[in-house]
Amino acid sequence: MSSPGRRPEITGEAGTVETNGAPGAQTRGRARPRTAPSMAEVAALAGVSSQTVSRVSMGLDNVKPATRDRVLAAMAELGYAPNTAARALRYGSFRTLGVIAHQLARTGESRTVEAVVEAARAEGYTVTIVDVESPSPDDVSAAVTRLSHQAIDGLVIVRAESATPDTLALPAQLPVVVSDSRFVGTHPAVRADQSEGARLAVQHLLDLGHRTVHHVAGPDDSLPARSRTDAWRDTLETAGRPVPEPLHGDWTARTGYVVGRELAADPDVTAVFCANDETAAGVLHALHEAGRRVPDDVSVVGFDGITLAEHLWPPLTTVEQDFARIGSSLVALLLRQVRDGVDLSGTHETVPVRLVVRESTGPAPRRRPARS
């Protein structure tokens, strides 16, 4: 009876665990619907204690090979998988990072998230994603709240957009890293060198002999967009060039096309620096339609380095961001906080950008094109 050997009667108990038609099933809509086998059931089947099952499951302690095999067989038979909730409760960690992004399908977002997911996987972490409805501080905060109620050890905010450190209701003690330079100083941040990228783009066009460079900006409430616009203006001013009124886009090709038609109609326009590649594609579209040749009449530069940039017509000169490095830096910075408990509030990392010159930019036209 008290022998530590097999206890078939407990095995019998385990057998009663069933998923369907349990009378209590309707007491709560979200009461556990299916009952996965637990360590206790595996233990009963293998004729060992649940602690031994735990040891086998973790592969840590010494377990006699014969015992181990018996446990593994029992696990296989029952389809056992460790209960993550219980483990996490025990450990206080989920080995999971949260990611907050807005419009996940956009270039910068999806590539950053992909890089974050990969870097996290390399470190043994999984990633939980929340896509916020709008970049408003309220929605971002709501997402933070949602995620902080989820099972995460740390939080990556891919682009805070219009949120500021003050408006973010971050739970105390939750390690955070932000991909937005506005948070430099208050939260650990990783940012691409937006200003340098814009400067490179504008300088490239000036070096080609263009008198000035027009600009299709991103949304006003986006900090990366503003950084690019500011650097564009600074570069022109530093060079003593006239600064035309920037046109306003919203990152999409559609608005690029819309404002591109205005640019195409203005014979003074010979060089355009676009807030991102999608916008540049729209501008190219409008220029083609208006019969203005690229780069003979107008040069166009984008920003981001989407994979399609090389195969637009003409292939687009653009400022490439290293999304992979941004993603891995975000994870690295976050995990240093999560694992080592380091306070990195003041830290930030700037990831360099790279100007890739393709056929969409060329020397300024010798004389004003066509009419005028």
Add this chain to the structure above:
Amino acid sequence: MSSPGRRPEITGEAGTVETNGAPGAQTRGRARPRTAPSMAEVAALAGVSSQTVSRVSMGLDNVKPATRDRVLAAMAELGYAPNTAARALRYGSFRTLGVIAHQLARTGESRTVEAVVEAARAEGYTVTIVDVESPSPDDVSAAVTRLSHQAIDGLVIVRAESATPDTLALPAQLPVVVSDSRFVGTHPAVRADQSEGARLAVQHLLDLGHRTVHHVAGPDDSLPARSRTDAWRDTLETAGRPVPEPLHGDWTARTGYVVGRELAADPDVTAVFCANDETAAGVLHALHEAGRRVPDDVSVVGFDGITLAEHLWPPLTTVEQDFARIGSSLVALLLRQVRDGVDLSGTHETVPVRLVVRESTGPAPRRRPARS
């Protein structure tokens, strides 16, 4: 002493919770690093039982307003957030869905995932993502294993690519839904109507008077790619047209460009159906470079309906997939299993596609262009 009033000494205990330099921190690398306040601490501070805190936390039971306020104040003071692991352990549910994808940043993937994330959010679920390294069965299975050890209630496999139902080591009882028609019949599946899309595209070109339609296929081990290729061939054969040897791409614009140069060099080519829009962009690039006019000399059709398609040059005729609907259907199908425990193995849903005609397609040229 035994009075149910305030117990400041316990508040003191809570105050000792610190994150740095705890001597036990080095016993295990992953031992809980920071200690969030628990219900018990909130209860002590508010002078109530932890059960009352739980009630307030859930907002369910009747709690006297004065008591509720006191608890809420205590929560705010301590920065309390419910422990998800404990909740999940209680409930047996994380209100989280797992997503397995390959190359998250690609159009179809990122848009489907975005839709899944949004649909899940609408249902109160969060999404955990695993990006598999390669679409090989081994890697997908590894990802499944990884995720099933995570905290998920159900699993979405965005594209199984080369994996088959047999090669997927799915944990028993884990609800799954797959966005891949190969799994129709074995797992609940949602698929775009690939065949119909390809048929529409090819028929559109034939209707424009093209003698036949060349094809740049996707990777051989991708089922959606094969469906499109098969439907392309069937449509040509049904129409009694010659079936040229398909060229092989890998979904990228780069290979579209590479094989596009072959197509551009062949004066017999007047119509090209590409496996996806990126490939089509590469083909357009090659055609432009070779001086072949689109659509005057060659018509090009893509597949997917990326947002940039409208602003390529010329704007690309393409078969649009309704990624948003695919995503929401995936979630709907999955949640029916998760919540109601329904077995939907045999179920599948086909999401219709739509041909969007733009300027990249036009009537077949009257006579062979140029040389020949």
Add this chain to the structure above:
DNA sequence: GAGCCGAATGTTTACGTAAACATCCTGGCC
């Protein structure tokens, strides 16, 4: 005014895992 109902709140317990501690057993040594 006694009894009773029900609202408000407290107490006990289980969820599955794994650390800490306890026990058992085997084999080597003298």
Add this chain to the structure above:
DNA sequence: GGCCAGGATGTTTACGTAAACATTCGGCTC
């Protein structure tokens, strides 16, 4: 042959939450 070391395994306990059950107390009915 007995003793002890140490490996193998079992037992107890805590993690934070919330359901189930228990208790208290105020007010209402007859």
